[in-house]
Amino acid sequence: MQKKQCALKILAVASLLAGVHSTSFAVDSASFELGTGNKSQLARVAAQWDWDSKWWQSNGTHIGGYWDLSLAEFRQDQYQNIPGQHKNLTDIGFTPVFRFQADDKKGLYAEAGIGVHLMSHLYDNNGRRFSTAFEFGDHLGAGYVFNNGLDLGVRLQHFSNGGIKHPNSGANFAVARAAYHF
Template sequence: MLRAGLAAALGLGAMSSQAAGPDWTLVGGASDESSVKQVGVIAGWTRPEPLWQGDTWRLRLRHEAVAIGWHVPRARDLIEVGYSPVFRLERPLSGGGGRSFFFEGAIGVRLLSHTRVSQEHRMSTAFQFADMLGLGMQWGREGQSTLGLRVQHLSNLGIKKPNPGINFLQLYYTHRF
């Protein structure tokens, strides 16, 4: 499962090199539910033209292919793979240099390698939706580096009961080559 997820992320990243060029993200996260920790990689690419351009803000669309491992104390670790279209509202900062501040949000899909998070917490389906809100800063030549903070919620949207869901706080760093 991990190999398939990483292959998918790398394949999507390779496809993106024909567009604006891929970026690679390292992500780490934590949940207060059963002390679950995350570490993973995201292959992403941003649409070159903004979806909307205002006087001081612009709206961009990013595509992210995700492969993340969960360390689950007292239970089997699991793998999360998926895709999210990310809408990012950016405000370039004065002084140039590719610096900008942004807010972002997404609703994506995820597949988990199994559903047990702890003895007390089991996701009822391996298929999950991932809702995310975040903020961050870009800098460097054409914004090649990004540091961000996200809050992510995974749940199956009531496809099957019970639907306990799980929340993560994620810190990430992205570099575009």
């Protein structure tokens, strides 16, 4: 229960801080991601809206961020713990992401986000079961933004319902990400 409350508080604060600083409804970038973990894979497309904020600006760097709206497809390869039994599920997610980056938003960056996800079915793969279709998704990532707007990165992604209901075994994924800033 404490994890759930902490996650909800973080999400609420992030939403309040970031939401008032978007200057436009136009999409700033789009991304494609591939991930693997727990004998399952994910493919995800997303759109991002940059925040017009530069917190703790110092020495040519700052903390900024963006909203991330995603649509993903998961392929479970050991559905209900049966080897070779497959099941797909679809996920829609919304995540505020904080990013430590250069002031010009080019070069190396590190990021972290925690958001909400709604899955079309309950995840049940390789001994990991979710008891709710509503999940929190958090990630830590790093990457590089090139001068032409190409953004290549990696993420460690975790899904869990934050203790809302049991079982709550969670699942982890290693994710490769490519994005393009318009």
